[in-house]
Amino acid sequence: MYQTTLSHRSYRFRDLRDLMAKASPARSGDYLAEVAAESAEERMAAKMALADVPLKTFLQQVLIPYEDDEVTRLIIDSHDAAAFVEISHLTVGDFRDWLLSETTDSRVLARVAKGITPEMAAAVSKLMRNQDLILVAKKCRVITRFRNTIGLPGHMSVRLQPNHPTDNVQGIAASMLDGLLYGSGDAVIGINPASDSLPLLESLNYMLDDVISRFEIPTQSCILTHVTNTIRLIERGAPVDLVFQSIAGSEAANSGFGINLALLEEAQQAALSLKRGTLGDNVMYFETGQGSCLSANAHFGVDQQTCEARAYAIARRFSPLLVNTVVGFIGPEYLYDGKQIIRAGLEDHFCGKLLGVPLGCDVCYTNHAEADQDDMDTLLTLLAAAGLTFLIGVPGADDIMLNYQSTSFHDALYIRELLGLKHAPEFAVWLEKMKIIDGAGRIRDTRASHPLLSQLPQLGVQ
Numbered sequence: 001m002y003q004t005t006l007s008h009r010s011y012r013f014r015d016l017r018d019l020m021a022k023a024s025p026a027r028s029g030d031y032l033a034e035v036a037a038e039s040a041e042e043r044m045a046a047k048m049a050l051a052d053v054p055l056k057t058f059l060q061q062v063l064i065p066y067e068d069d070e071v072t073r074l075i076i077d078s079h080d081a082a083a084f085v086e087i088s089h090l091t092v093g094d095f096r097d098w099l100l101s102e103t104t105d106s107r108v109l110a111r112v113a114k115g116i117t118p119e120m121a122a123a124v125s126k127l128m129r130n131q132d133l134i135l136v137a138k139k140c141r142v143i144t145r146f147r148n149t150i151g152l153p154g155h156m157s158v159r160l161q162p163n164h165p166t167d168n169v170q171g172i173a174a175s176m177l178d179g180l181l182y183g184s185g186d187a188v189i190g191i192n193p194a195s196d197s198l199p200l201l202e203s204l205n206y207m208l209d210d211v212i213s214r215f216e217i218p219t220q221s222c223i224l225t226h227v228t229n230t231i232r233l234i235e236r237g238a239p240v241d242l243v244f245q246s247i248a249g250s251e252a253a254n255s256g257f258g259i260n261l262a263l264l265e266e267a268q269q270a271a272l273s274l275k276r277g278t279l280g281d282n283v284m285y286f287e288t289g290q291g292s293c294l295s296a297n298a299h300f301g302v303d304q305q306t307c308e309a310r311a312y313a314i315a316r317r318f319s320p321l322l323v324n325t326v327v328g329f330i331g332p333e334y335l336y337d338g339k340q341i342i343r344a345g346l347e348d349h350f351c352g353k354l355l356g357v358p359l360g361c362d363v364c365y366t367n368h369a370e371a372d373q374d375d376m377d378t379l380l381t382l383l384a385a386a387g388l389t390f391l392i393g394v395p396g397a398d399d400i401m402l403n404y405q406s407t408s409f410h411d412a413l414y415i416r417e418l419l420g421l422k423h424a425p426e427f428a429v430w431l432e433k434m435k436i437i438d439g440a441g442r443i444r445d446t447r448a449s450h451p452l453l454s455q456l457p458q459l460g461v462q
Contacts, residue, residue, distance in 0.1 A: 004049040011045035016053070017063045020119070021303035022046035023126045025343055029291045029304040029334035036303075047127055051093030055084075058119045064300045064310075069251045070261055075117050075313045084115030092123045099124065099136045099354075106141045113140075113356035114316075118249070118309035121351040125305070130343065133350040134386040140353035142389065144321045145280025146220045146241065148186060148426040150389060151358050156421040157187035157390040158412045159322070159360070163401035167194050169207055175395050176211065177452050182409035183416075183437055186427035187322060187360065187390035188242060188285065190222040194401055201225055202238045209239035215434070215452065218278075218426040220321070222285050227259055227267045234270045241276055242285045242321060243267045249310030252298035261314070268318050279426070282321035286314070287362075289326040290344050291334030304334060305344065309351040316357050322390065323357050325349070327379075328365035329404055338375030341365060345379045349386055360390035364406040373397070373405065380407060384415045391415075413443065 002013040013019040021035035023046035030036035037043035059079065064072050086108075090098060098104055125133060143151040150157050162175030172191060179185055189208055193201060201223050208221035222242040223230070230243050245264065248254055264284075271283035293299040293307040302310075308325070315323045325348040328341040335341045345361055352359030363380045365371040380391065397408035415421060422428060422441060431437040434451065438444055446453065 002049045002053070004045050006041060006045040006048065011042055011049070013046060013049060016057065016061045017301055019046055019050055019053070020063070020123060020126070020306055021301070023050045024303045024305055025126070027304065027334070027340045027344070028332060028336035029294050032333060033294050033299060033301070033304070035301055050123060051091060051127055053092050053123070055090050055092065055095055055120050056088060058117050058123070063119060063302050063306065064250055071249060071251055071254070071310055071313060074261065074317060075119075075310065078317065079117060080114035082115070083112050086112050087115065092120075093127060095120070095124045096127050096132070100132060104139070106139050109140050109354070110356070113354065116355055118313050118351065118355060119306060121354045122306040122309040125347045125350055128350070130346055130382070133346040134382060137350045137353045137386040140387065142353060142356055142358045144282040144358045146277040146282055146321050147279060148218045148424040149279065150187060150321065150424055152425070153387070154420070154422055155424060156384060156388055156416065157360075157424050158184040158393040159187040159324075159390055160185035160189045161192070161392050161394050161399065161406070162189070163192050163394075163399055165194055165401045167200055167204070169203065172204070173207065173211070178395060179393050179409055180217070180452060181436060181446050181450070182393070182413065183423060183431055183443055184393035184409050184412055185217070185219050186424040188220050188222050190224055190244070190285070192224045192402055196225060196229060198229065198232060198236075201229055202233055202236060205233060205238045205240060214455070216430070218424075218430050224287075227263060231267050231270055234274065239276070240271060240274065242283055243271045244285045244287070246287045246292070247311050247314050248288070248292040248296065248298070249307035250293050250298045250300065253293040253296040256296040256298060261317070264314070264318055282319055284318045284320035285322045286320055287324055287326055288312070288315075288348070289330055290348065291330040294334065295330060305347055308348055309355075312352050312355050312357045312359075315352075316355055320358065322360060323352060324360040324362050324390065324392070325352070326362040326364060328369060328371060329362065331366045332369040335369070337370035338365075338372065338378070341369070341371055341375060342379045342382070345383060346386065349383055349388060353387070358389045361388060362392045362406055364392070364404055366404050376405070376407060380411060380415060381418070384419055384421065416441070
């Protein structure tokens with residue numbers, strides 16, 4: 001039992017799970033799950049009580065039972081006690097102050113990252129204003145490598161997402177080359193296929209490999225299909241760079257995705273066996289999003305943001321190249337409007353980076369949410385200021401296959417110019433060599449004689 005008094009009224013919270021949920025900023029998913037605070041006053045009371053909870057409590061009182069959930073077991077069994085020592089004496093409120101301290105720099109945060117559990121990260125985020133989330137995330141450094149280097153300070157990468165509603169190879173190739181000519185694609189060239197047909201998935205892998213090899217692009221490709229399909233593609237000898245999978249913060253929710261930790265381990269080992277990375281061996285790519293546990297009826301009374309943070313424990317276990325929250329994709333049932341989406345994006349980015357996960361964000365919304373592109377501009381700008389690892393590049397910001405609104409190649413240009421953010425260094429060298437950017441990193445005018453355009457017919461694009 002946790003309790004506090006506010007305005008001469010006593011508030012009681014039955015356990016740590018209830019306290020965490022009540023302390024969360026208001027969002028539609030928690031109301032749908034019936035775990036949210038009933039008033040702003042109750043929410044503030046919960047925050048006050050949460051601030052006094054020692055960080056050690058999260059190692060003693062788990063939110064989802066250890067015996068019933070392999071994510072909980074992963075969190076507890078992999079906890080680095082030595083890394084935790086530096087912060088073990090702190091309460092959640094003290095932890096916030098410690099994170100914001102000028103003496104807590106990037107090296108200190110890297111040193112304690114493995115001692116922080118997702119629940120600790122989620123708890124402290126609930127006490128933080130947006131500016132706090134931005135400031136601390138900015139101090140976190142998470143660098144990964146496959147064929148290039150992602151996550152360096154002052155850099156930001158872009159996933160080129162050339163989806164097509166019928167998986168038309170010509171349409172995909174055209175969007176892909178369009179993105180490359182705008183300087184996108186250094187995070188990954190990643191396709192969400194409309195079909196699970198193995199021959200089609202195989203042909204897309206070969207097409208991406210052909211483009212990357214032909215133009216000697218220092219980047220990686222990924223077909224965002226179920227992990228079991230990717231394992232089968234590897235067994236067939238397809239040129240697979242990264243293994244993709246959506247993940248969630250409970251074993252039951254992951255079961256709904258048809259996955260478990262053992263399967264992810266198998267996939268990682270299969271990808272590593274190919275040895276396709278030239279600079280590093282970060283071969284995994286994960287996507288997450290607040291509301292996935294609730295949508296699977298597998299949240300166990302835990303608020304959606306804490307469930308989301310627990311997914312990052314899985315990501316951390318497999319040393320991924322990329323992780324991104326698809327922040328506004330699930331819909332207004334979970335994040336109702338622009339304000340909720342913006343806050344969720346900042347929370348996710350903060351928690352992921354604090355845990356040592358290379359977190360990017362699909363800054364997005366669905367057409368039936370109370371949000372618009374101005375909200376996305378705001379979130380993009382705030383995340384980039386916070387040191388966002390990568391964002392998504394979609395032609396015109398309108399994904400015609402997944403039918404949602406994201407960020408465009410032009411949005412990436414805007415944020416690079418605004419904040420002086422550079423491409424992955426190896427990719428920048430290639431862009432300059434290909435005369436796509438100049439020495440200052442600005443996009444150059446492209447003529448019809450450009451090698452990328454002149455070879456379009458060879459890719460079947462007329």
